[in-house]
Amino acid sequence: MKITEFDDIRPYHDEELPAIFEELIADPAFQAAACSSMPGMPFEAIAAEMRTCKTKLDFQKKFCYGILWKIAHDHTDGLTLDHSALTDKKRAYTYISNHRDIILDSGFLSILLLDESLDTVEIAIGDNLLIYPWIKKLVRINKSFIVQRALSMRQMLESSARMSRYMHYSIKEKKQSVWIAQREGRAKDANDRTQDSVLKMLAIGGEGSLIERLKEMHITPLSISYEYDPCDYLKAQEFQLKRDIEDYKKTTADDLLNMKTGLFGYKGRVHFQATECINEELSLLSSDMPKPELFASVSAIIDKKIHANYRIYPCNYVAHDLLNANHEFASHYTSAEKEHFESYLDQQLNRIEISGKDVAFLRDKLLLMYANPLTNYLTACQ
Incomplete structure (x- = not known):
C-alpha cells in the first residue's frame, strides 16, 4: 500500500516525473530560468533532455x-x-x-x-x-x-x-x-x-x-x-538593520538576493x-x-x-587577531594573507548601501563571522 500522508511534502515519485516535466516545460518563468542557467542551449533541447529522465x-x-x-x-x-x-x-x-x-x-x-x-x-x-x-x-x-x-x-x-x-x-x-x-x-x-x-x-x-x-x-x-562567505556583507547589513529598525523583516527580494549572491x-x-x-x-x-x-x-x-572538524583558513586567524587587536595567531598567516583579507573586508564593506551606515559596527560583525569558526574549533579541540 502506498503511503499518502507525505504526498504534499515529499520528493516526487519517479513515475510522477513525466507529468511534472510537462508542467514545467509549459511554464514561461521556468523556461526563462532554465535558459539563463544553461546559456547557449535552446529551450527545446533542454525540454527534450528533461523528457529522457526516468528518475530523479x-x-x-x-x-x-x-x-x-x-x-x-x-x-x-x-x-x-x-x-x-x-x-x-x-x-x-x-x-x-x-x-x-x-x-x-x-x-x-x-x-x-x-x-x-x-x-x-x-x-x-x-x-x-x-x-x-x-x-x-x-x-x-x-x-x-x-x-x-x-x-x-x-x-x-x-x-x-x-x-x-x-x-x-x-x-x-x-x-x-x-x-x-x-x-x-x-x-x-x-x-x-x-x-x-x-x-x-x-x-x-x-x-x-x-x-x-x-x-x-x-x-x-x-x-x-x-x-x-559571499553573503557576509548582506548578513552584516542585516545585523545593523535589525539593530536600527524595530521589527525589521527581510523581504522576498532580500531572500532572492541572498540566494543569487550565495550561488555566484x-x-x-x-x-x-x-x-x-x-x-x-x-x-x-x-x-x-x-x-x-x-x-x-x-x-x-x-x-x-x-x-x-572545521577546516581553518588564514582569514579565520587574521579575523580573530583583528577582532581582538592582538597578534596571537600571527604564525598562521603571512603579511600578504593579512593584507589580502583586510582588502577583502574593505571591498565587502563598500558593497553595503544603507542609510546611517555604521562602518565600525559592520566591520566588527564581518570579523566576528570569520573569527567564530576558529574560536569554536579551539574550544572543541581542547
Missing part, C-alpha cells in the same frame, strides 16, 4: 550535476569532501550540518557524493524559499522534502510530527540518506549551534525511547567550511568533512535524563564534532 537521479546527473560543478569551478578555489570517518558508505545517514549557503550546502554535498559513486541526499528545504510554483516543483524533482513554516502552534506540531515520520521512513524503509541544517536559517555570525528543536523533531518519529529514535536516524555531523559570489576554498555517526555516544546517555537535558546533551555532541 537521472535528472540530477543530467542537469544539476553539471550546473553545480560549473558554479564550483567558476566561484570557488576548490571543492572537497572527506567522509573517511564513515566506515559503512552504503548505509543511509542523516547528515546534520552547519548552514552556510541556502542552496549550495546540500547541492555541493550531493555532487561530491556522486563523484564517490554514492547516492545523492534528500534535502530539507523551508517553504519560505519556494516563492514561485516552478521552484517548488523543481526542488521536489531534486529530491527535496518541504519544511512548512509560518504555521500556528498546533499546525507546527502536526507538521513537525509528519516531517519526522517522513525522515524516519526515508532512512529506515527507503534506505535514503537525508541532509538537514542544524538550525532554522543560517547562523548570521557563523557561531554554529544545533537547535534542540531540530532534535526534538527527529525524535517524534520512530519507535522506542528518545535515544533509540535518534539512533534510528544514524545522525552524522557534517562540517562545512567556506573560506569566504566568490567562496574561496570549500571543504565538507563528515564525522562518524554519533550512535555510540547516544548509547552512553541515560534514558532517565530529563528531556531538556537529553536534547541539550545531544546538541552538544553534534556541535563539538562540527566545530572540531
Whole structure:
C-alpha cells in the first residue's frame, strides 16, 4: 500500500516525473530560468533532455550535476569532501550540518557524493524559499522534502510530527540518506549551534525511547567550511538593520538576493568533512535524563564534532587577531594573507548601501563571522 500522508511534502515519485516535466516545460518563468542557467542551449533541447529522465537521479546527473560543478569551478578555489570517518558508505545517514549557503550546502554535498559513486541526499528545504510554483516543483524533482513554516502552534506540531515520520521512513524503509541544517536559517555570525528543536523533531518519529529514535536516524555531523562567505556583507547589513529598525523583516527580494549572491559570489576554498555517526555516544546517555537535558546533551555532541572538524583558513586567524587587536595567531598567516583579507573586508564593506551606515559596527560583525569558526574549533579541540 502506498503511503499518502507525505504526498504534499515529499520528493516526487519517479513515475510522477513525466507529468511534472510537462508542467514545467509549459511554464514561461521556468523556461526563462532554465535558459539563463544553461546559456547557449535552446529551450527545446533542454525540454527534450528533461523528457529522457526516468528518475530523479537521472535528472540530477543530467542537469544539476553539471550546473553545480560549473558554479564550483567558476566561484570557488576548490571543492572537497572527506567522509573517511564513515566506515559503512552504503548505509543511509542523516547528515546534520552547519548552514552556510541556502542552496549550495546540500547541492555541493550531493555532487561530491556522486563523484564517490554514492547516492545523492534528500534535502530539507523551508517553504519560505519556494516563492514561485516552478521552484517548488523543481526542488521536489531534486529530491527535496518541504519544511512548512509560518504555521500556528498546533499546525507546527502536526507538521513537525509528519516531517519526522517522513525522515524516519526515508532512512529506515527507503534506505535514503537525508541532509538537514542544524538550525532554522543560517547562523548570521557563523557561531554554529544545533537547535534542540531540530532534535526534538527527529525524535517524534520512530519507535522506542528518545535515544533509540535518534539512533534510528544514524545522525552524522557534517562540517562545512567556506573560506569566504559571499553573503557576509548582506548578513552584516542585516545585523545593523535589525539593530536600527524595530521589527525589521527581510523581504522576498532580500531572500532572492541572498540566494543569487550565495550561488555566484566568490567562496574561496570549500571543504565538507563528515564525522562518524554519533550512535555510540547516544548509547552512553541515560534514558532517565530529563528531556531538556537529553536534547541539550545531544546538541552538544553534534556541535563539538562540527566545530572540531572545521577546516581553518588564514582569514579565520587574521579575523580573530583583528577582532581582538592582538597578534596571537600571527604564525598562521603571512603579511600578504593579512593584507589580502583586510582588502577583502574593505571591498565587502563598500558593497553595503544603507542609510546611517555604521562602518565600525559592520566591520566588527564581518570579523566576528570569520573569527567564530576558529574560536569554536579551539574550544572543541581542547
